[in-house]
Amino acid sequence: MTKYFTLFLIFVCFAANAQIQITVIDAKTQNPLNNVLVRPETGKAQITNTSGILAFSGSEDKNFTFFKSGYEAFSAKFGAGEHIVKLIEKSFNLSEVTVTAFESERPLLEQSAAIAVVSEQDFSRFNETSIVNSFNTKPGIRIEERAPASYRISIRGSSLRSPFGVRNVKVYWNEVPFTSPDGTTALNLLDLSNIRNAEVIKGPSGSIYGAGNGGVINLYSPANPIGGRISADFMVGDFGMTRYKLGLSQQVGNGGFEASFVSQKADGYREHAAMDRQVFQLGGFFSVSDKQEIRTQLLISDLNYQIPGALNADQLAEDPTQARPGSVNQNSSISQQSVFASLGHLYRFSPKIKNSTTLYLNTNDFENPFILDYKKELGFGFGGRTKFTFDGKLAGKDLRIIAGGEYQTSITDAQNFGNVNGVADTVRFADKLRATQGFLFQQAEWDLMENFMLTFALSENFSSLEIDRQINASGGQTGLQERKFDPIVVPRFALNYQFNDYSGAYGSISSGFSPPTIDEVRTNEGSLNLDLEAEKGVNYEVGYRIGKGKLNLDLTAFYFKLEQTITTYTNSQGVVLFRNAGYTDQKGIEAAIDYALIRNGVTFIRDLKIGTAFTGNYFKFKDYQKKDNDFSGNDLTGVSPNTLVTRLDLRTKPGVYLNLTHQFVDEIPLNDANTVYQDAYNLVNMRFGWARSFAGKWELEAFAGVDNLLDESYSLGNDLNPFGGRYYQPAPTRNWYGGVKVAFLY
Template sequence: MGKLFTIIFLLISFMTQAQVRIKVVNSKTQTPLENVRVRADNGQNQVSNFSGIIAFSGSEVQTFTFFKSGFEAFSASLGVGEHVVELVEKSLNLSEITVTAFESERPLMEQSAAIALVSEQDFNRFNETSIVNSFNTKPGIRIEERATASYRISIRGSSLRAPFGVRNVKVYWNEVPFTSPDGTTALNLLDLSNIRTAEVIKGPSGSIYGAGNGGVINLYSQANPIGGRVTADFMVGDFGMSRYKLGISQQVGNGGFEASYVSQKADGYREHSAMDRQVFQLGGFFSVTDKQEIRTQLLISDLNYQIPGALNADQLAEDPTQARPGSVKQNSSISQQSVFASIGHLYRFSPKIKNSTTLYMNTNDFENPFILDYKKELGFGFGGRTKFTYDGKLAGKDLRIIAGGEYQTSLTDAQNFGNVNGAADTVRFADKLRATQGFFFQQAEWNLTEDFMLTFALSENFSSMEIDRQIDASGGATGLQTRKFDPIVVPRFALNYQFNDFSGVYGSISSGFSPPTIDEVRTNEGSLNLDLEAEKGINYEVGYRMGKGKLNLDLTAFYFILDQTITTYTNPQGVVLFRNVGSTDQKGIEAAIDYAFIRNEVTFIRDLKIGTSFTGNYFTFKDYQKGDNDFSGNALTGVPETTLVTRLDLRTKPGIYLNFTHQYVSELPLNDANTVYQDAYNLVNLRFGWAKSFAGKWELEAFAGVDNLLNESYSLGNDLNPFGGRYYQPAPTQNWYGGVKVAFLY
């Protein structure tokens, strides 16, 4: 009997010892974290208690993955015994943020450029139907929405030549060129769910990213799946808005996949401003070996939206919700279906050398009935980007060299018809279009000391376009016409000095160029303006960053000189045309500051943060002669001199949260003569809700909000230099929304 008790005692002792006991704490405050979901690689799932404690039985070393909302996911291999695991908050402290701008993954403090990070938290502060509000909280960035889903992006005033669409700004999505080789970007094909974070590089960045004076936007949607997650979102709002999303993320070995489907519809604030968009995304991540990774991406987008058109002052005063006369009858609208697929491969040759290569292809079916005509385009494009990265030494100092290239080409069958009551009539002209752009880039980052880094980069750029006119019903010339832009070298030189771990300064000199797009050369009335020149600019910039504890500060001053500036005007028939007008002089100040009054996972108020961003654009035409009129010295058209944004964010222990945003935009000139201005306006947005996790497996959020709380009358995207005084594209008045989100973790 004594031996039996001894055996039982030994078994109990062994079972007690054969246990992995984990205490999960906040890495900053060292306070215990409850409701942390922990997944073992044998499939077990458990949740930490109020003391942050969790225990797993077993005697073998296992890999445990830790999840908690507001904290970075973390994995660790742990064996029998007691362990303390520290989770890191998803912080926006500047000294802790890492960005991948200029193809160099470094802390933001070490980046020698003005870079704005738009995070998932920024997107979730608003209604999540578009990117507009979240991007517009950042200094130097202004996204306009002339009609529902009709975007125009201005980075430091770069929308001057974009009466519609996104031009003069290069956009990448998951490191793949999303901007077409002709320089336009169909950003509205993406739903906000296809974007988790965005990095915006302000000003010329051609040394790494090719053509473009406005800047670069790097969008990222992919995250390496950890565990499994199923989500469902639903939202409704004023003006007939509805949106739902279904998503799944699944880990498979060391990789995984994620898929989502989103449907969004709206009737619109104005007559003839409805939209309907469905987007399907499928992404995969596969860790082939320790040296190789493969990423795949598929996007299928079906977008339809109506174009109400701009109003003159009398029409605006009479009824801002009305459409421009003729828009309804002619069914002025856009229908666009697109497929975008890419594959990326990362190979590590050694700890010092690696290569990343992405290839893509896309198709585009575009149909645009307009008041004056009816356009149809069927296009196909492909391209790729590759880069080699070397981390080594030069004279005993750290040296990083990045070199590579990018190539894109597109083929489009474009036809313009007459428009009779919204239906395509007789063909007016038809073309086969080809646009090609490519460049090689090199960049060297040399740490002369531990605190001082020198960057030198340049790219060699090539671009051309071909317009093969097949039909010209007016009797004009047919045949092939080409425009090849001279190869141009675009350099960038930058310095970065760190005072300490949480503050530093930088300075840079960079040049850029931006050739005209096919839409600017080939206009809607059939003329070809092949003499249109590329814009060329040079940018001087200095900045200071500081991120310590609860305070973040980011200051930038720049001086940008642009030659051969492309501006727009409208002929008596209402066709938008383009011209080079000399040069502009652009001086600017950008500042962002935020302070976290409270950040504590124990108190009732978990987070209380206030932030402010300021943009001062002091932009003028330097040399602009138009006929007998000299507009030199006038303020740059379409650019407000001052923008001030204030944000307040509150989160409590029960899960109740509040996000408040106030945006002030000063008056802005609507024509080159500076005789017509849009009035200054104040825009207030508010979102509040409740979010909670249950049993480590369920996440639930209920929310509501209001846009334009003060019911301001304003235009978020005016027409510039229009014929007949049609300047105004009225934005929605006060409107409410609400919804729920559900996620199941398995």
């Protein structure tokens, strides 16, 4: 009896002292990780000590979730005893980065195309008010912001077709077409908080994504929530800039939801350059079963910004902060309210076959008083995209087949009025507009032999524009006019060879086409240019990548021949018009090198990384005659031949960090005749701050930064071929910002 009583006492003591001990280490270096937030499914969260160790009382199995900045989140179930958890650092090596470009999720080294990845770390290196600075650190990509929230995007090319807005680039948001079927993209409706990361495919990619020679940008929202998190950000800066964000994410079963509200305002560097934007986003992810997942998105955006307009050389020298004469009196500005809702469904028929389908609906209320007129548009659109993926074998080798389709349509009531002191006057002309585009796509990826993959893809595309003129105050033609573009097949052929686990090369030949947008066919003075032809191009490309240890190297060379190039000119009334201009010859090289001098160090300096990105764009007009002027052989308008970006990132053990960026942009021709150039400039941006976690539940960051540290005079986006020499849109001088971020985990 005494023996059993003794055993009982031992069992009680053991149960009372039972605990779950966890040691957290880096998966590669095996070094212990301190300040890792570990949250059990019940009870209080803790953080690891300097040895990477923590303990929870009890012996019952529990689910634990592990969080640390710079590492992938991890969840697992543990019972009593000692356990080791290995956290994986968020990918730095190209050999570890996985992207979903061309609808095929593969490591970047296996992708047969030039693809740039813009991550959360890239966004947080700058002031987080826009995507401009982070995207511009990547070779071959240039985003311009002529006024706050007024974007233009150029991927391997010129902004000739984009006197305003985003054109000739296809944008997807969470696999949903965000580019309208008329070819324009209201990218400024998104706040940076609505984007977790981005993948940019450079060059024609119509084999999978339809119309567009410029490239494709795939944007993705924050990842599925793990646990619960409430956050608040606040930032202020020069020129009246204020920004705040409220966020909530909550795990629900195997899914969850995320909601955020962001308000951003600024007075602007120039007169009449204020902006005001509020964005609400609600996203949901639901794992219905092992076979089905559902994702929903709702975006409500209210954007208002003023347009100061371009200046000529004399006005620029007199006062670069002034607005173009007439902009203030006519209240040149844009007001846009939009709702965008989508529903996505993933179904796995078997381990080899799955389908992903997304549907969307959007509304748009657009108002644009301008110096010359006053435009109002009210419209809605809908569409969807579906794809089937099959993973199997052919001749004993891996074969992946992707097939699907996309369809979009939009209907818009558009009215153009006279503008009297910023107020809409008598209607000049009014139209009912409809734009439709769709395509079917197929792609096969076959491993011909070990480390050698062949890709063949094509799409069959159709598009049309309808303009039903209801009112024409000038007495011109009314009624329906339509332009249907001939169906076009766009192929892509690529080869990829892996030399080993950390290096590979690829080559590709791809076609692309880009029909004119409604804004190019239907201009502000009321004319309809239905004879404008679609641009067509062929791109030849080779690339080489290395991703090993502390080094990343990505080299690309390409040759792109574009026919029926759409260019701009301005009439005597200042209206921008469009025409086809023969063809252009575009040769380029792109190089990106990143090196981690210190990575996951255990001393005072934890991480020290440097990187550089070079873009060489040597683009020429090959056949361009305009009246009596022959511009053949001239440099392509709006393109800098050489751009060099250098980055330095430092993170210390106490949580202090520094991000420094230098960008050199070579001189840019501003007219087709190459008689006017923007001078070369050097742009230096810096951000520094301190970030830590406390008590297992709180995250705190304080930061400050400076843009244009050297106080350069430059334009981040010029007007091309303008009337009256109005080329220049001066960018802000040296300016400071600072803010705080607070998050509570529960």
